[in-house]
């Protein structure tokens with residue numbers, strides 16, 4: 001199955017559907033990623049703070065899949081944003097992954113209290129220019145943070161990876177991305193299992209109509225909205241289910257009904273707000 005790609009402002013293409021490994025314990029990461037590669041995923045989303053880059057790297061090495069067929073993302077953790085630390089951090093991540101470059105390197109959180117995210121962005125630009133990451137972007141950045149880093153450097157991130165699911169769509173970040181040519185990656189695309197998305201009548205009705213599962217309907221909604229998405233599961237059957245989303249299309253009415261699930265007041269958020277993470 002060929003996964004569609006999204007063209008980034010760097011000129012590189014990212015597979016629109018990937019596999020995320022947040023909360024996959026280090027010891028299980030190699031097995032989970034090996035299974036995901038077996039299912040057909042070629043885009044893996046990890047982070048230094050997930051402490052499973054070595055397992056991801058081991059699975060990549062064992063797979064024998066040519067490097068250019070893979071798209072690997074990792075992220076700079078918050079306590080390495082200042083001074084020259086991002087340069088050390090990317091080298092450590094590359095060592096653990098067993099790679100010479102990643103496809104995408106992200107500042108994980110803006111941590112505005114530290115006031116180091118603009119320095120981090122400047123260092124990510126240097127890391128890109130040194131060939132250690134093909135594309136660079138950010139995560140959990142709100143429009144005010146995006147405005148600041150672009151004002152300071154003139155460089156627009158390729159992506160902003162944000163909490164995004166039908167109940168929490170962050171319209172202001174989406175509008176910023178649209179206006180500035182930055183793509184959106186949805187983390188927690190299934191609401192991390194914390195939000196009762198699968199029982200929702202709009203999702204359930206679409207699942208029934210297409211003979212698909214509610215999870216497949218929600219992933220399809222992300223894809224049809226143009227978002228880049230990488231749901232997580234350590235269960236092989238769910239990895240396969242989450243990958244099997246290209247043989248059907250939600251109607252405009254189904255899309256609208258699911259899009260309407262965001263109350264618009266931020267109450268659908270299931271995880272931390274950028275102002276709370278330091």
Ligand code: NAD
Pocket residue numbers: 019020021022023045046108139140161162186187188189190191192193215216230231232233238241242
């Ligand atoms: P998710 O929305 O993908 O939810 C994962 C949970 O959904 C699983 O643990 C499982 O319980 C359930 N699930 C998965 N497939 C299912 C299926 N087919 N049927 C029923 N239930 C299913 O949440 P996530 O893992 O937090 O987000 C995905 C990825 O996003 C992460 O693995 C990580 O790579 C990334 N992420 C990034 C940040 C960030 O700050 N940048 C934060 C969280 C996650």
